[in-house]
Amino acid sequence: MTCLSKLESSGDESNASLKLKRDQRKGNRRKGAMLYLILIMMIGFMIAVAFSVDIAHMHLARTELRSATDAAAKAAAIELSITLDPDLAVTRGQEIAAANTVNGEPLQVRADEFVFGRSRELNSGKFDFTVGGVPSNSVQVDGKRTSGSLSGPVPLFFGNIFGVNAFEPETTATATYIERDIVLVVDRSGSMQGQKFADLVTAIDVFVATLDGTPVEEQVGLASYNDFATEDVELTGDLTEITDGMRALPVGGFTSISRGMAAGAAIMDRSRNPDFVERTLIVMTDGNHNRGPEPSTVATTLAADGVVIHTITFGRDADKRRMRDVATIGGGRTFHADDGADLIEIYREIALTLSTMMTQ
Template sequence: MKSISNQHRAGSAMVAVVILVSALFVVAAMVINLAHIQVVNAKVQIVADASARAAGRVYAETGNEAHALVAAQQLAAMNPIQSVVVPIEAGDLEYGLSTRNSKNKAYTFTAAENGNSVRVTTNAFANGSGTGVSTVFPAFGQGMEIRPARTATNTQSTLDVCLIVDRSGSMRYAANEDSRSGSRPASEPSGWSAGDPVAPNSRWLDLVASVNGFCDELSLTAKSEKIGLVSYASDVTREVDLTTDYSEISASNFAISSSYYNGMTNVGGGIEDGLLAVTHPKYARPWANNALVLMSDGNHNTGTDPLEAAASAASQQVPIYTVSFSDEADQVLMQQIADMTGGTHYHAVDAAQLNEAFRNIARRLPSMLTE
């Protein structure tokens, strides 16, 4: 009897061990699955973020919803999760307005036509479209798929931007002329003197047309960008404080064109005054992001060191988008300024390229993920 009792106890203990091991295995499987689900959730969020950025950029540049969808799909395809591509369908994209009333407040998205935001939500994936991501272990003997719905919103931010333009003596010349030759601009009337209208084929008039194109691009958006204008030669002038009335920019440039003066090239001083313009307590908006657009056709030769001024912009997190114009321009310096501040450098050799550079900048001004 004693032997039978011992055998019974041993059998019971073995059963308990088997049950315990099985329970531990189930718990371990659940923990591993939960950890895997969290990883997949994070990766689907990355896909949503990348897709929203791509869609937002294309939509800002083209205004075309079909093109924005293709861009989102392409980015999703470039970020597969365990060979699973998250499907992005037309219904996953929403277009609208994202606004805030302070820099330390969150953006609020509202669906609207011709807005400043594109929101991507992985609804199609969550609702069963395409292949799901499998769990590491089956649950209750059944295979499970992980299909989270994740949202990301890309917003073209509210912007206060200052255009900083070169009105030095070299801007009297045509883009294909050498201002250092000692001869007058070919299209300049005989007897021209400082204060007369600028020559008809001048770089300055090419710039005026390009600035108008910049303003035209921004006027097509649902955002309310403020634009300021600073001009520089030997001196620096705040031509227009930040405004939503872009006609003031055109009027100021027309006035300069009508009475043009020679001067040197104080690039650094222009940057300094542009910074003051976008941070002006009366005209700048505390919730807006700031940017500078700097144009030059030559070489800095007087006033503030441009790299010191650019360092000040970088410390205030104000990007500078630079445009060098003509073969005389210091492309190296303009690239350095853009690199230091997080902007982009463009180079143009003729009026058409200059116009396209300014339009590209207007289309690509800062965007961000706001959700």
């Protein structure tokens, strides 16, 4: 009995030892598989990090290229407006491009990557650029960091991993240096008395201040109307004359929008050379036309002479339909202000739109 017990005990120990060894081998295999999985995950993580770094690097390079190209186009357009010399415009554009870095290196632009032409403003407020259009008022610049460019491509940090060693971004910028002659035509009829006219004076103040803060050269004139019209301020670069002129206007009488537009047209006839200057008439009213010729007749004449007409209606009694027709004929936009706050924002918006330089 004792011997049998010993044998059974010995067998149990042997089975336990075998089981322990099998468990150890399974554990080792699990550890090996886990380490292998961790290794694969680490490699994948490192690849993802490398990919993310290069993507961020590419985005930064593209942004820097865009900024440098924009700056070169603006500088060239300004130089062209001053000297009317394309060669000097190219030189200035190249200088400004080189003052901006892309991937830590100055951007170099070849002379043949500057294209000259003419831009004209569409009804949508966008600009249409024609290569070689004369007289030139726009410069288009092709900014490149490619293998064929002077600056070469942008090297990637981990390009060897993906089999792509460089990034080759390209961008195009078009700048138009626009000088504008603007005539404001304002309503001083009897319905404008009191707060309405005070709101108009404030809105014109904001318009003038906004123009003063832009890089574009503007001259502004002022015409006003009731049942008759006056040419109150000739086109001038001293915009304080406009604000002073507004405060001196008498208010009262009926409403002849067409006579006001004709007075504005007379001021515009004495503007600068239209080949180099955009001419804009901004006509405002708070009422209904009830004296003189139909405004659309004057608008047709102005539009044929290349003058863009924007219209503003102010208050619930303003003739929106007629003013919308005038703006359509004049290739401009029509705005409506319910109150003084709206009127201020409209004049600010127009001033900012008129001062656009980057056109693509």
